[in-house]
Amino acid sequence: MNNVLVPLPVVLPLLAAGVRLALGPRITRVQRGISVAVLLSIVVIAAVLVYQTDRYGPQTMDPGGWPAPIGVMLVVDRLSALILLVSSVIVLAVIVYAIGQGAADNDEVTPLAIFHPAYLILVAGVADTFMAGDLFNLYVGFEILLTASYVLITIGGTGARVRAGMTYIVVSLLSSVVFLLAIGLCYAATGTLTMAQLAVRLDALPDDVRLVLQLALLVGFGIKAAVFPLSAWLPDSYPTTPAPITALFAGLLTKVGVYAMIRTQTLLFPGSNLTTLLLVAAALTMLVGILGAVAQTDIKRLLSFTLVSHIGFMVFGIGLASRAGLAGAIFYVAHHITVQTTLFLVTGLVERRGGSTSIERLGGLARLSPLLAVLFFIPAMNLAGIPPLSGFLGKLGLLRAGVEAGTPLAYTLVGVSVLTSLLTLYAVCWVWNRAFWGDRSKVPEPGQIIRTREGLGGTAIVAAAYPGSMAGTTLALVGFATAFTVVAGPLVTYTDRAAAELLERTPYVTAVLP
Amino acid sequence: MTGPNVILLATVTVLVATGVFLMLERSLTRIIVGVILLGNGVNLFILAAGGPTGRPPLLGFSSVSAISDPLPQIMILTAIVITLALVAFLLALAHRSRQLTGDDEVRDDEEDRRVIARVERELARDRLREQAERVRRIQAEEGRRAGWRAWRGLRSTARGERRDFRRRMREEWERQMAADDPERAMDTTMGEDVQ
Incomplete structure (x- = not known):
C-alpha cells in the first residue's frame, strides 16, 4: 500500500535546497518564493496525511522499491501525522518571519545563500525523523537535521556563536554516537532494524538484554530531548542564535527527541520496567528547569530554561505509559511546539524594539508598543497554563492521567507539575512586570546601536517599528496557538485515538509488514 | 570464528576508551580526534554485530548461506560519510575559533x-x-x-x-x-x- 504523499515532506525541501544552492545568491525574490511555496505545500500534504491516517490507518511508502523488512520504509501514523502538521505550520511561519527580518536587516545576520538551504535541509531531516520506519533511517534523519542545525547555530561565525556551537555540536555528536551504538546493539540482538519487526522480535529477548537496549536508546534520545541530567547544553547554546533560528530549534529539535522516545517506548518496549526512572527524570527536569529559569535575567535564557522544564511534562506522559498519559503527552507536544516558538519570535521583536533581551535594560514596553505586549502576554499565559488556553488543556490532560494512574509516584508528579506551572507563571509574570511595565526611559531611542554585554553576542539596532511580516507571522502563530482551544474537542479525541493506536501496536506492525 | 571477533571487540574497546578520553579535553582539535576514534570504534562494533565473515555479498556469485551480512556494511558506510562531514565542519569551526580568539578552546558557558x-x-x-x-x-x-x-x-x-x-x-x-x-x-x- 504505497502512498505517494508520504515521502514528499522529505523530498520536496531537499530538492528545493538543491535548486537554491544551484541558483546561488541571485534573484532573491524567486529564491524566497521557492522556500515559502515548498513549505506551504508541506503544510497541505501534512494536513491530507492527518486525514488519511485518521481515516484509513497508518500510511506507508517504500522509496527503494523493496518490501518492508529488507527495504527502508517510511511510515506515517496518527502521532507522526499530527506532529508533522504542527511542525510544518511552525516551519512555514518561521521562514516568513526570517525573510521579514532579513529584509529589514539587509541580511547581515543571516546570509540568505546559506540560511535558506540549511533551513530546508533541516525541515527535510525533521520530516524524515517523524516518518522513519526503521531505526537506522531515524538515525539518518537525526543526522540530516543536526548537520543543518550546526550550520544554523554558528551562522555568521561570531565569537559567541562559535563558542555556543562548539558545545552544542560536541554534545549532539556524542548523543548520535550513543544512538548508533544502540543501533548496533539492536542489530546484534535481533538481526533487524525495521521497527515493526523489532517490535515482534524484542518481545522474545531476555529481560536484561532488552533493558540494555532500552537504556542505550533512552540516553541517546534523552540528550536530544534535553531531559534533566542530560539537559545542561540547551540553555547555553540556544540563546546566542538569531531569533528565528532559536525559535525553530526550541520548537522542533527537542520535540524530535521526545517523538523518538514516544515511538520507541510504545512500539519497542511496551510494559517496560523503566517507567519509574522516566517519571523521576520528568520530575527533576521540570523542577531543575524552572528553578533555572527563575534565576535568569535574560529573556532568551529564561525561555530556554522553561523549554527544558516543560520537556518534563511530555516525559511525564511517556512515563505513565497509559492511554490517557500518552494522549496528554501528544497533545502537549503539539501545544508546546507552537507556544515555545511563538515566545521566541516575540522575544525577537522585543530585541528589535528594546535593543536587548536583558531584563535590566528593558521597561515600559507595554506603553511603547501595545501590539508587542499583547503578542507576548497571550503565549506567556498559554505557557504557564491559564485556563482557556491550550497550555491549561494539555496540563489538565496530563494531571488527569496522573491521578488515574493513582500510584504515589504519579501523585508526586501531579504535585510537581502544578508547582512547575505556578513557577512558570511566576517567571513570565516577572518578565512582564520588568520589561513591559515600569520605567520607560530605560529603552533607548529608535536608531541607536546597542552592544549587549551579557555575552549573548553581537549588536542590535533599535527600531521603532517591525516589518509587517515579522509582526504578522507572530500574530498568526499566536492565533494558531489559541486555535488549539477552539478545536480542543476534536484534537483531544484525535490524540486519544493516536495514543490507543500506539498502545495497540498491531495497526503499525501490520501496515509495515502486511 | 570467535578469534577475529574478540580482536575486533578489543579494538572497539580501545578506540572507544581513547575517544571518550579525548572528548573530555578542552581543545577542540583533540575533541575532533576523539570524535573520529569514537566513531570508528562504534563502526567496528556494528561490523562485529553483523556476525561471522563470509563470502562477498554479491547476488549470484555464491550461495546465500555462505555470504556475509551486507546490512552492517551499508550502515557503516553511511556512518563514515556522516562522521567525515561533521569532522570537516568541526575543523572549520576550530579554525574559525582560532581566528577569533587565538585558540580553539571550548570555553565554559x-x-x-x-x-x-x-x-x-x-x-x-x-x-x-x-x-x-x-x-x-x-x-x-x-x-x-x-x-x-x-x-x-x-x-x-x-x-x-x-x-x-x-x-x-x-x-x-x-x-x-x-x-x-x-x-x-x-x-x-x-x-x-x-x-
Missing part, C-alpha cells in the same frame, strides 16, 4: 563563568578579612604604631586585589567583544585571506 567570577570575588574578600583580623591582632599586641603600618599594607593589598579583579573582568569582556566583532577579529591573526 556563561553561567559557569559567572559562578567562577563570584567565587573569585568571595575568595578575595575572605583573604582581606583574614588580613584585617591580623592587623587588629598586631594592633592589640604591639601598639598603635605597628598596627597603623600593617593597616597601610592591608589597604594597598586590597587595592591590588580589586585592581586585579577588575583587570581580569575587563580582559574577559574585551576578548568577548573582539570575538563578537567579525571585522575586528578577522585582521587580528591572519590578515584578509579568509572569509
